Amino acid sequence: xxxxxxxxxxxxxxxxxxxxxxxxxxxxxxxxxxxxxxxxxxxxxxxxxxxxxxxxxxxxxxxxxxxxxxxxxxxxxxxxxxxxxxxxxxxxxxxxxxxxxxxxxxxxxxxxxxxxxxxxxxxxxxxxxxxxxxxxxxxxxxxxxxxxxxxxxxxxxxxxxxxxxxxxxxxxxxxxxxxxxxxxxxxxxxxxxxxxxxxxxxxxxxxxxxxxxxxxxxxxxxxxxxxxxxxxxxxxxxxxxxxxxxxxxxxxxxx
Amino acid sequence: xxxxxxxxxxxxxxxxxxxxxxxxxxxxxxxxxxxxxxxxxxxxxxxxxxxxxxxxxxxxxxxxxxxxxxxxxxxxxxxxxxxxxxxxxxxxxxxxxxxxxxxxxxxxxxxxxxxxxxxxxxxxxxxxxxxxxxxxxxxxxxxxxxxxxxxxxxxxxxxxxxxxxxxxxxxxxxxxxxxxxxxxxxxxxxxxxxxxxxxxxxxxxxxxxxxxxxxxxxxxxxxxxxxxxxxxxxxxxxxxxxxxxxxxxxxxxxxxxxxxxxxxxxxxxxxxxx
Ligand SMILES: Nc1ncnc2c1ncn2[C@@H]1O[C@H](COP(=O)(O)OP(=O)(O)OP(=O)(O)O)[C@@H](O)[C@H]1O
Ligand SMILES: [Mg+2]
Numbered sequence: 001x002x003x004x005x006x007x008x009x010x011x012x013x014x015x016x017x018x019x020x021x022x023x024x025x026x027x028x029x030x031x032x033x034x035x036x037x038x039x040x041x042x043x044x045x046x047x048x049x050x051x052x053x054x055x056x057x058x059x060x061x062x063x064x065x066x067x068x069x070x071x072x073x074x075x076x077x078x079x080x081x082x083x084x085x086x087x088x089x090x091x092x093x094x095x096x097x098x099x100x101x102x103x104x105x106x107x108x109x110x111x112x113x114x115x116x117x118x119x120x121x122x123x124x125x126x127x128x129x130x131x132x133x134x135x136x137x138x139x140x141x142x143x144x145x146x147x148x149x150x151x152x153x154x155x156x157x158x159x160x161x162x163x164x165x166x167x168x169x170x171x172x173x174x175x176x177x178x179x180x181x182x183x184x185x186x187x188x189x190x191x192x193x194x195x196x197x198x199x200x201x202x203x204x205x206x207x208x209x210x211x212x213x214x215x216x217x218x219x220x221x222x223x224x225x226x227x228x229x230x231x232x233x234x235x236x237x238x239x240x241x242x243x244x245x246x247x248x249x250x251x252x253x254x255x
Numbered sequence: 256x257x258x259x260x261x262x263x264x265x266x267x268x269x270x271x272x273x274x275x276x277x278x279x280x281x282x283x284x285x286x287x288x289x290x291x292x293x294x295x296x297x298x299x300x301x302x303x304x305x306x307x308x309x310x311x312x313x314x315x316x317x318x319x320x321x322x323x324x325x326x327x328x329x330x331x332x333x334x335x336x337x338x339x340x341x342x343x344x345x346x347x348x349x350x351x352x353x354x355x356x357x358x359x360x361x362x363x364x365x366x367x368x369x370x371x372x373x374x375x376x377x378x379x380x381x382x383x384x385x386x387x388x389x390x391x392x393x394x395x396x397x398x399x400x401x402x403x404x405x406x407x408x409x410x411x412x413x414x415x416x417x418x419x420x421x422x423x424x425x426x427x428x429x430x431x432x433x434x435x436x437x438x439x440x441x442x443x444x445x446x447x448x449x450x451x452x453x454x455x456x457x458x459x460x461x462x463x464x465x466x467x468x469x470x471x472x473x474x475x476x477x478x479x480x481x482x483x484x485x486x487x488x489x490x491x492x493x494x495x496x497x498x499x500x501x502x503x504x505x506x507x508x509x510x511x512x513x514x515x516x517x518x519x520x521x522x523x524x525x526x527x528x529x
Pocket of ligand 1: 024
């Protein structure tokens, strides 16, 4: 079974070192994300959620333990990963078209065909008309969608999302949740999401990992029932199972 | 029908708004010009009426007269040309040199840390005090004047641009690195373009600085140029000449500043958008 995992984290610990002191951020974190699976990390601020994502993205390395991506140990940033940060990080001197081309340029795979695909994605997210605009001309929700297109344009095999919707208002957030879950389902892409928003976690995930502690570790795993998984993020929120699960999750976190 | 009504109403509102802004703009420009005319007329009148000593403070008519006379002989344009070329060269070399040095230092974090205190010391030193050194090393000619123009701009540019390189949003760098960017790519795709606004700001400051460097340089060594005219006018107590040269420097510096401003507008299009 473990042989099929898209992401596998094994007994990973992380200690940040600086001149003044050391911070033990994570200890003995283990979990897997299977193909097509949408897994969410929740937990109090500072429990190491972003650290986990950075490790998987190959930006930092575990002090102990191991991270594997499609069986391969992670040794640095991989083309198979699309990493979406909390801030949209659009380059304000580039047009939308140039922004969504950034990843392709860096990876040296910018071609007419890839750009066509990127523009197609932009269209899909309802932003086809913004191609030649600058980020300063876009609203927060639009910017976040452009950032999503930029991430997807390199055609990754896994998506890492670090609180990508937390800066948005409720309506935009719901809208983007629907878009992301739809795109992921379409492409059968596994994803790992970090969020503060427990409702969001319940509405989009197949499985929720509750983190906590100092240094952080995984306290509990919550499997989402099939009915809820199948519903889209909007319908899931109205599902009879939703409230009880929310209460349960709330109880896990707030201790 | 409602829509039809709606539209002319709005554009009427807008037209009024634009008109109000136009009127404001008109008064600003008008007052500006009036101030200048008033100043020149007052100056001329005070000199004629004997309120101020025209031998010390000259007068607009005397300056114009001298200008026409010197322009006729053609020497004046030679002086203007010499100083302008020196300034543009000093400005360009200082700015480009500063940006290149900053890039070099950025490329090696180790070098950056080693050189840091030296740069700070060099920067706090009055660069015009290096004049005698340049004259000894390069000779009393255009070279020394140019060196002054460069010296006065290059260190501060290096410092400012290097700081700018280092203060690029760390999330931009994380983003690029998550795509697998190399250090060179980080620099070309993120750090350098992100620092362009600061480079333009440096350009603007350097326009002024390079004029200082070149004029002081000409005070010290040169046999021609506007700086030479100023110091020569001072020595023979021809204040007409001094003031005329000053005015020409002001005009040339303004033109250069305007060109940089135009460049800024072109390069920072994206900031002007909406
Ligand atoms: N670069 C770093 N250097 C030193 N300590 C760090 C660094 N990054 C994170 N930490 C520390 O590691 C711990 C975990 O940080 P992390 O950012 O992973 O938490 P998080 O769960 O993502 O928090 P939040 O929900 O607030 O984003 C924190 O105590 C933090 O202060
Ligand atoms: Mg975080």
